[in-house]
Amino acid sequence: MHCSACDGERAFEQPPCPDGHGADCPERVCVDCGSAVLVGEPPSASHSPASGRTTAQRTSA
Numbered sequence: 001m002h003c004s005a006c007d008g009e010r011a012f013e014q015p016p017c018p019d020g021h022g023a024d025c026p027e028r029v030c031v032d033c034g035s036a037v038l039v040g041e042p043p044s045a046s047h048s049p050a051s052g053r054t055t056a057q058r059t060s061a
């Protein structure tokens with residue numbers, strides 16, 4: 001997968017998901033620099049099971 005921070009092809013891995021998505025978590029991190037990217041479809045709900053807040057509430061808090 002291409003890493004824009006490294007400006008090249010790098011390996012990415014799925015970190016532990018603090019939002020409760022489990023194996024469906026769309027976040028991946030570059031194993032070289034740690035930059036995060038989202039892959040696939042975004043989660044269907046804007047509700048974070050871990051925090052109990054919506055995305056809008058989370059960004060304005």
